[in-house]
Amino acid sequence: MIGPIAMVLERKSLVIDERDAASWIRDGMTIAIGGFINSSHPMAIVRQIIRRGVKGLTVVGPASGGLDLDLLIGAGCVRKLVTAYMGGEHYCPVAPMFRAAVERGELEVWECDEGMYYCALRAAAQGLPFTPWKAGIGTSFPEINPDIKVFNDPITGEPLLAIPAIKPDIAIIYAAHADPYGNVQHIGTGFGDRALWRAADRTIVQVERIIPNEEVRKNPLATSLYGVDAIVRAPYGSHPFAAPGYYIEDAEHLREYVAAATTYAKYGDRGPFEAYLRKYVLEPETHADYLQVIGIKRLIALHEY
Amino acid sequence: MTREYAKDFTTKELIATFIARQVRDGERVAVGAGLHVPRAGILLAHLLYCPNVRLYVVMTFTNLLKEPKMEPFYTVTDFRPAKWAEAYVLHDDFQENPRLVSNLFVVGALQIDPYGNSNLIGVGEDYRHLTFRGPGAVGTTSMAHYVDRYYLYVQSHDRRIFVEKCDFISTVGWGEGGPDGRRRLGLPDNGPIYCITPLCIMDFEPQTKRMRLASVHPGVTVDDVVRNTGFELIIPDVVPETEPPTVEELQVLRQRIDVEGMLRI
Numbered sequence: 393m394i395g396p397i398a399m400v401l402e403r404k405s406l407v408i409d410e411r412d413a414a415s416w417i418r419d420g421m422t423i424a425i426g427g428f429i430n431s432s433h434p435m436a437i438v439r440q441i442i443r444r445g446v447k448g449l450t451v452v453g454p455a456s457g458g459l460d461l462d463l464l465i466g467a468g469c470v471r472k473l474v475t476a477y478m479g480g481e482h483y484c485p486v487a488p489m490f491r492a493a494v495e496r497g498e499l500e501v502w503e504c505d506e507g508m509y510y511c512a513l514r515a516a517a518q519g520l521p522f523t524p525w526k527a528g529i530g531t532s533f534p535e536i537n538p539d540i541k542v543f544n545d546p547i548t549g550e551p552l553l554a555i556p557a558i559k560p561d562i563a564i565i566y567a568a569h570a571d572p573y574g575n576v577q578h579i580g581t582g583f584g585d586r587a588l589w590r591a592a593d594r595t596i597v598q599v600e601r602i603i604p605n606e607e608v609r610k611n612p613l614a615t616s617l618y619g620v621d622a623i624v625r626a627p628y629g630s631h632p633f634a635a636p637g638y639y640i641e642d643a644e645h646l647r648e649y650v651a652a653a654t655t656y657a658k659y660g661d662r663g664p665f666e667a668y669l670r671k672y673v674l675e676p677e678t679h680a681d682y683l684q685v686i687g688i689k690r691l692i693a694l695h696e697y
Numbered sequence: 698m699t700r701e702y703a704k705d706f707t708t709k710e711l712i713a714t715f716i717a718r719q720v721r722d723g724e725r726v727a728v729g730a731g732l733h734v735p736r737a738g739i740l741l742a743h744l745l746y747c748p749n750v751r752l753y754v755v756m757t758f759t760n761l762l763k764e765p766k767m768e769p770f771y772t773v774t775d776f777r778p779a780k781w782a783e784a785y786v787l788h789d790d791f792q793e794n795p796r797l798v799s800n801l802f803v804v805g806a807l808q809i810d811p812y813g814n815s816n817l818i819g820v821g822e823d824y825r826h827l828t829f830r831g832p833g834a835v836g837t838t839s840m841a842h843y844v845d846r847y848y849l850y851v852q853s854h855d856r857r858i859f860v861e862k863c864d865f866i867s868t869v870g871w872g873e874g875g876p877d878g879r880r881r882l883g884l885p886d887n888g889p890i891y892c893i894t895p896l897c898i899m900d901f902e903p904q905t906k907r908m909r910l911a912s913v914h915p916g917v918t919v920d921d922v923v924r925n926t927g928f929e930l931i932i933p934d935v936v937p938e939t940e941p942p943t944v945e946e947l948q949v950l951r952q953r954i955d956v957e958g959m960l961r962i
Contacts, residue, residue: 495827
């Protein structure tokens with residue numbers, strides 16, 4: 393007979409706040425940050441990492457990175473970057489702080505294309521030293537990224553690239569919803585977020601809303617990541633980037649950022665970037681304080697789609 | 698049937714029409730978000746000639762034949778076109794079989810050499826001290842490798858882009874040239890088909906795989922192209938004008954695809 397004692401155990405909530413989440417990140421770690429160019433970045437946690445003054449990070453961006461990573465680079469948190477693109481599409485062809493840091497020799501880039509990038513994460517997820525890849529033979533990648541080796545395929549004898557594993561200590565991902573127990577549901581495709589989650593030792597997911605476990609059970613097929621390690625609730629938490637199903641990117645804010653960062657990249661004047669950093673990152677103590685700086689009118693205007 | 702050609706059109710509309718003529722019905726085609734001109738060309742092919750093309754639009758698969766007009770989208774992450782989605786494409790899945798995403802691909806470049814090798818990484822003699830850091834390869838290295846046909850596309854035509862030797866190669870073209878330029882590298886023979894610029898269309902001469910002028914856009918002379926190309930281009934005896942859009946193509950382009958007029962500025 394099942395006694396009443398077994399029924400008193402409680403399942404543990406994995407919900408923490410963005411300050412707790414950022415405290416997991418220590419100097420010199422390899423962290424992965426999800427999303428894709430202008431969408432779906434865990435910005436509440438990213439801004440808190442900057443406030444904590446974390447240094448020397450190896451950042452595995454999305455396959456194609458955006459201005460969230462540019463902000464981290466400009467704030468001095470990043471030593472090495474793993475991504476295949478750094479820009480803001482029509483907002484800016486090349487991410488300004490990234491461009492400035494590379495040209496000044498202050499940032500190491502693990503040069504790859506999107507296919508090679510996923511090879512590295514897949515090898516990490518599968519505990520393999522590398523993934524073989526054909527695309528890239530005849531290019532400069534093995535020269536400018538010495539971690540990538542050319543070898544002869546033992547089956548056909550033809551040349552192949554060995555793309556080595558890159559293992560993030562922690563993946564930080566943005567999604568629409570999660571229950572308190574680590575079941576995550578994206579709206580939309582989730583871009584390459586699953587690859588980061590599969591490769592990383594631990595995963596923190598920042599969400600727009602925490603939903604009841606009963607909601608998750610209504611549609612388990614929608615659960616995109618399971619068994620993650622922590623959930624952070626941060627409404628409007630991808631701002632100024634888009635959040636599928638919730639809001640589009642804040643074009644005006646992105647232009648403000650690009651203008652400030654470009655002043656440094658083009659003319660060497662860090663003033664406007666520092667002012668941006670103070671106003672939007674360093675002075676607001678919490679994510680809620682940040683939203684107050686942005687203002688409710690701007691935020692609700694982004695719902696139009 | 699004779700084609701009735703349009704008289705007034707922009708170079709961008711001309712290029713979109715050229716790209717439309719590269720698409721074959723039934724194949725899978727990626728519609729980029731950032732490159733307005735190739736995007737418009739592929740949609741034009743779909744609406745006029747290729748009803749069964751499988752369109753990959755900002756991480757979704759769809760068919761847009763019955764959409765009266767395209768609502769604009771500017772980024773690959775814009776989720777508004779998801780209302781058309783028949784399937785979602787998880788970005789990390791594309792490497793499982795890139796040909797499921799697209800049979801053809803358009804590659805941009807900071808530099809292009811005579812054999813169609815191209816560079817999106819940066820400009821400078823020393824990788825550790827670049828004079829200009831580019832955006833990076835994005836997915837061009839892998840997509841160009843796996844698709845059946847790829848096209849080089851640049852939005853300006855000058856001697857900074859068309860160089861004797863790229864500082865770095867992010868997407869391999871015809872290697873060092875010759876009829877077996879790619880096979881010598883251990884690669885399949887799917888190098889770039891055309892290089893498309895605001896001045897002209899170029900192809901690759903079959904024996905040397907060097908770039909050859911195929912057609913010039915209206916108002917452009919052969920000399921204009923030669924002057925703005927930093928390597929010796931193969932010039933055939935007769936260089937035709939790029940085929941203009943038909944009246945019908947231009948009408949569909951303006952009324953159903955480029956409703957915002959991005960191709961007219």
